[in-house]
Amino acid sequence: MSFLDLAYKRHSVRSFKEHKILEEHLEHVFKAAQLAPTAANRQPQRFYLIENSQLAKLSEVTRYSFGAPLVICIGYDKTISWKNKYDGIDGGDVDCSIVATHMMLAASEVNLGTCWVGSFDKAKLKVLYPLPVDFEPVLLLPIGYPSDDSRPHPLHDKRDDWKSKIV
Numbered sequence: 264m265s266f267l268d269l270a271y272k273r274h275s276v277r278s279f280k281e282h283k284i285l286e287e288h289l290e291h292v293f294k295a296a297q298l299a300p301t302a303a304n305r306q307p308q309r310f311y312l313i314e315n316s317q318l319a320k321l322s323e324v325t326r327y328s329f330g331a332p333l334v335i336c337i338g339y340d341k342t343i344s345w346k347n348k349y350d351g352i353d354g355g356d357v358d359c360s361i362v363a364t365h366m367m368l369a370a371s372e373v374n375l376g377t378c379w380v381g382s383f384d385k386a387k388l389k390v391l392y393p394l395p396v397d398f399e400p401v402l403l404l405p406i407g408y409p410s411d412d413s414r415p416h417p418l419h420d421k422r423d424d425w426k427s428k429i430v
């Protein structure tokens with residue numbers, strides 16, 4: 264599959280089958296995460312896996328887990344991430360965004376569905392789950408096999424002309 268075919272194929276999935284993800288498919292997704300570039304190659308990305316009995320209380324953190332069998336909280340170790348000396352901005356957010364994008368595309372390649380979830384209560388997440396102290400959550404990624412009636416959202420195909428983005 265060409266890169267553009269894969270980019271067309273990926274879409275946000277918001278309805279999942281219950282069954283667990285095959286180990287080889289999960290490895291494929293994490294391999295893609297490993298290959299992502301990070302600032303100064305610091306590789307600060309960290310993954311907190313929420314599954315099985317831990318999933319129920321996630322409803323207190325976000326409305327958007329969509330019944331996925333696994334929700335990966337993607338974040339970074341803030342003691343390791345690169346800091347920009349010019350503005351003090353922590354590179355961890357950007358690193359995790361690239362990592363997550365790799366993961367979403369790789370997931371799509373093996374017919375797994377994902378949805379980037381940015382709308383969640385970070386403070387509540389930290390209270391309800393034993394996250395490492397230096398872990399800074401960036402997004403939640405529900406992941407699993409799309410349910411049979413899952414379809415891309417109508418907005419998925421609405422993309423502005425790329426030429427209109429040149430400033």
Ligand SMILES: Cc1cc2nc3c(=O)[nH]c(=O)nc-3n(C[C@H](O)[C@H](O)[C@H](O)COP(=O)(O)O)c2cc1C
Pocket residue numbers: 273274275276277327378379380381382383415416418419
């Ligand atoms: C930074 C970011 C935050 C997002 N947060 C949410 C979210 O909280 N809930 C949700 O259902 N989708 C969320 N999405 C998914 C977008 O709504 C979706 O990617 C967009 O509408 C384009 O559709 P597509 O992914 O199917 O191409 C988020 C996407 C991004 C990049």
